[in-house]
Amino acid sequence: MSILTYILGWPLLAALLLVFVPRNYRVIIRAIAVLATLISAVLAVKMFCQFVPAANGFQFEQQIPWVESLGISYHVGVDGLNVGLILMGAIVAFAAALCSWEIQTREKEFYILLLVMTGGILGAFASLDLFFFYFLHELALVPTFIMIGVWGRGEKKNYATFQITLYLSIGALIALIGLIALYLQSGANTFDIPKIIEHAKTNPLAVNAQNFIFPLLLFGFGILVSLWPFHSWAPLGYGVAPSPTAMLHAGVLKKFGLYGLIRIALPLLPQAAQSWAHVIAWLCVGNILYVGWVAMRQKDLNLLIGNSSVAHMGFIFLGIASLNLIGVTGAVLIMIAHGFLAALTFALSGYIYKQTGTLQISELGGLCRKLPFIGTALLMAAMAGCGLPGFANFVGEATVFFGAWKMFPTITVIALWGALVIGGVYMTRAIRNILHGPLPEKWNSLADANLWRKLPYALLLVSLLVFGFLPKLLTEKINPDAQKIVAMAMNQGSTAATAVVVSAPLTTSVLADGASAKAPEAGALPANFVAQNK
């Protein structure tokens, strides 16, 4: 049994176990959920440490045939692309389980759904089989709808539930059609992703088929990831969702579509990817600039965070669109960094909501006096969101900009401006209005988080900082496998040949120059920079 099976199996097993626990044993229910997510987080850390960078093929593999006549099997394994994502997902899931103390009604059902969601999403990232990849994602997606519908807050709950259900179902089904079409078109007669890729090396898909399938995947996954202009479900949905759900969805589940594009669409549909790269790049300007502006106008903290998280997706799309090693590496880095960040901000806003009963920015103020720990954490999260060096987000965003510069200089300039200026404006403004200034009298009774409740926030902050200062931990793993993906995405193409396939050491040195020129005191980004310091 692969360690991956345990990582995704424990939460699912615990969910099954909870079905048989009577509903009034609240402490036991909570303990089981926290313990199961803790085990899978610890196992994920162990796997992350044992992972051998640049090894050939997948590690910790396991394959069990499921439907032989269709070539479907339960096949899990990790390479550099998903090892970090699984680590991030498992840690966020543990933090979400810890943050679930805010749920006071129907706890049993909530924890069951939370665990199913955790197992499903970790499984989707680990899966190397197209069918299970989709199947497990859907397994994780449906609990989201129920959780928002039952435990959601605010007057717009019903509307938001139906909106997010219908919107995301359309996206998932479009992606499903794309995946089925891909399976049939590949002619490999298997759902196994490595085998399809191997098959496609000798028998590439016809260009017109690629041009048909790629948009299905792009827009199907794009809806799931809130690609502009299909993002309108996200801010409202997150604004209404209970915070553990928002943490898991915005942090982890949403990365599924991006991961699918990198893992499946780029290597298998290279020509289409090249011809659609410009479209993606321009759409992500919509994310970064337009949604950034929308975020500036928000009066509700959760809507602001929701919009800013949509805006961040733009950087990842930009990295994917750049179709070169630096860009794709950066995209994966942001996926991981943003997972921690989104989970952290939603967890913090959940704490504030629980304490004050409102997230209207105008009603809050001066909270740092009463909630020093929460306030500081929120400040750090906001700084990470603006891309301050030292946090993992900076590493990813800077990398993406270096990658994208070669392909789309104009868009990169716009995106940089969006990231630094717009992001800076709405984040600092929110911080000023929420944490500083006079403290309204009604908030005099607020209490800061106790030690136990500080744990999830601290955990997520530490993760952001660790990967911010030691990005080498991730880049050394991501680089070799991103290299393979990019090589496949580029080798049959001629149109976008300007983008060079750079070798790994060259990449890091390019990044090192750039980063030290830009933020020499940060000591943040590049692998060999860190190595020199040692």
Place this chain on the structure above:
Amino acid sequence: MLEISVIGLGLVLMLADLFVPAERRRFIGYAAIAALGVLLVTSLSGNGSCGQFGTAFGGMFINDALSLFFKQLFIVAAILVLFMAAEFSDKLAEGSVAEYYSLILFALAGMLFAASSNDFTMLFVSIELITITFYVLVSFQRSKLQSLEAGVKYLILGALSSSFMVFGIALIWGTTGELNFTKLAAVAPQFADSQIFLLGVLLVLVGLGFKIAAFPFQIWAPDVYQGAPTPTTAFLAIGSKAAGFVLLLRVLFTAVPSVTHSHTFANLLIVISGITILYGNLCAIPQRNLKRLLGYSSIAHAGYLLLGVAALSASGQSALLYYLAGYVFTVMAGFFVITLVMRHLATEDISGLAGLNQRSPLLAATLTLAMVSLAGIPPLAGFFGKFLLFKAVIEAAQTTHNHGYYCLVFTALIGVVISLYYYFGVIRAIYWSKDPADLSPIELSSPAKLSIWACLAGIFWIGLFPNTVLNMTNLAAAALGK
């Protein structure tokens, strides 16, 4: 033979009615269930006559993997319906329960014949056996106006469609001189240009379209579903529909494959399937009556099943059969809950579900899972079925380069999304409707519990372990030929 045993069993039940005291009539049903169980086991183990493949009565009657698959499906459905009828018996007229049981068995016999028919005569006789018993079954609650109204509607429209079908059969016989499917297949290519022959085929399809409630012959379904006693509705939704589909498959792929495999015909099926899906799903949105809602949803599901026919391929047929297998357990679970919850209510309004999760968590969970499975969400039966159907249609699109198939798949996708809305509406009524009027717990008899667990097991089994059923459906589709 299976059919003769079933008819014999029906007759015995009618006789038993005379000798068993009124208060123990419920047990007649359990006896019938036990007997059907024995038949199911024999058919599964491959012993007895249905394990031997071949033809009888001069080629009119055929036993192959397809007929075996459908026979097992029908018997499972009938067993579950009998359980349901036993729960429902106190709502039926005094002393008529045994009659109800035996009518169910006669309808079952008709379905078994339909599964084996290889001749237009046989097709017509079995369809009539099913339809005529259903006229009685639908209007069985003699004291209830709605039930009678439903019976009359079903009678008029059913008779109309039967007459179309007879007319079609007559035209086919008149032009080709053959009624046997196998022989007809051999001569049909000569008549490819004969308008009268094609009209005959189309008229037969009208009759079958009525059975499966496909557009534009779907108009009866919601009214009849709403008015009929719930076990009848369940049997109508599964047995009658599946019988329609097995005959449709036989006619299209055994009798007149030369007509079926044409571009025009594929487009016809695409259009019918697409409109059926949209019609069923769109009309289901405003419904408040649960049975009526399921009536419209069953129209939509006829549309999904037609995807498998429209694909005109072995994988399409296999997907259709797989979907039907999952559909049996899902729909049965749904109707079972309706029977138990709505027993003491005048109407089957959705609001009657309020507070169900407190009244009976098992029933609430069952209905939720049934709705989720109908909506096609993993890991339940409906998801894998829809996955196979979509795959078959996309495959057809890629092999034939007919862009209609892509349009069809997107229509189906829109249908699925629309259906999420009303299925989730039902789930919402169960779990978070405001101030339920009645919170008394619902008593479940142990046979009812047993059959509910069986349905749930079926839903999960077909969703999670597709291998066994998939092998069966692949064999059945192979038996059908192209």
